[in-house]
Amino acid sequence: MKAKIDRTYEGSFHIVGGDFSRAGEASTELKSILLNVGIDEDTVRRVAIATFEAEMNIMIYATAGILRYTISPDEIRVVAEDMGPGIEDIELAMQEGYSTAPDWVREMGWGAGMGLPNMKKNSDVFRIESVVGEGTTVEMTIRLKDC
Amino acid sequence: MKLKDIAEILSLKPLTPAGGLEREVSGGYVGDLLSDVMANAGEGNIWITLQTHVNIVAVAVFKNLSAVVIVNGRMPDADTIDKAVSENIPLLLTGKSAFETAGKLYQILNAKGLQD
Numbered sequence: 001m002k003a004k005i006d007r008t009y010e011g012s013f014h015i016v017g018g019d020f021s022r023a024g025e026a027s028t029e030l031k032s033i034l035l036n037v038g039i040d041e042d043t044v045r046r047v048a049i050a051t052f053e054a055e056m057n058i059m060i061y062a063t064a065g066i067l068r069y070t071i072s073p074d075e076i077r078v079v080a081e082d083m084g085p086g087i088e089d090i091e092l093a094m095q096e097g098y099s100t101a102p103d104w105v106r107e108m109g110w111g112a113g114m115g116l117p118n119m120k121k122n123s124d125v126f127r128i129e130s131v132v133g134e135g136t137t138v139e140m141t142i143r144l145k146d147c
Numbered sequence: 148m149k150l151k152d153i154a155e156i157l158s159l160k161p162l163t164p165a166g167g168l169e170r171e172v173s174g175g176y177v178g179d180l181l182s183d184v185m186a187n188a189g190e191g192n193i194w195i196t197l198q199t200h201v202n203i204v205a206v207a208v209f210k211n212l213s214a215v216v217i218v219n220g221r222m223p224d225a226d227t228i229d230k231a232v233s234e235n236i237p238l239l240l241t242g243k244s245a246f247e248t249a250g251k252l253y254q255i256l257n258a259k260g261l262q263d
Contacts, residue, residue: 020200020202021201021226023201024205024206024208028205028208028209045209045211049186049209049210052185052205052209053182053185108181108198108202109179109181109198109202109203110181112180112183114180114182114183114185115182118185
């Protein structure tokens, strides 16, 4: 039986770069929205982790960004779009352990080069586009499983 | 095994209300890289770390961890404690190192048959 999603839900969250004290707020809210509409816990956990990593990347690297979500009967889609420096070499950025994070971010335990790989790992479909000097857009789709 | 019993054996000092110590512990994970914990910690695990800032609470919430144990006598920021209380994540302190804490926790859980 699939989760009973009878319609499409949409929404968005604005993320301000550098505001680490609010890190995780958008992802936490999305997590409770997903649980409220009846998505299974395993799927919610995957979406929450992928979204949290995307939220952190906006906070670490960008001036600002927006997280948009769509919950439909078959899948959950999260799009993270930022106004940031962009990524020069996406292939390199996708490698586990590669990071351009500054030291103060690494001291907090972020910037270990695992964010993008974690997003990909938790998504069924993962797309990333980036323009240097303009920003990065990450699109993550998680299919709703039969439960 | 209950967090309360583990806290007592390891002499961990809780910074959050005693009610949280009733939860069950499934195992443990050690790490200071938040994305590594996000990727690899298991549900119900005790997380042993030296990180003290507020983001550790969010990680613990997302991973449904049973507790965060901060090692080496480090004291978390007031923000972190407030957040842990409001999110109902037990936060405990020890003066011991991560190595010693993890070693003892492993022994305790192993004796209970909770670890491989």
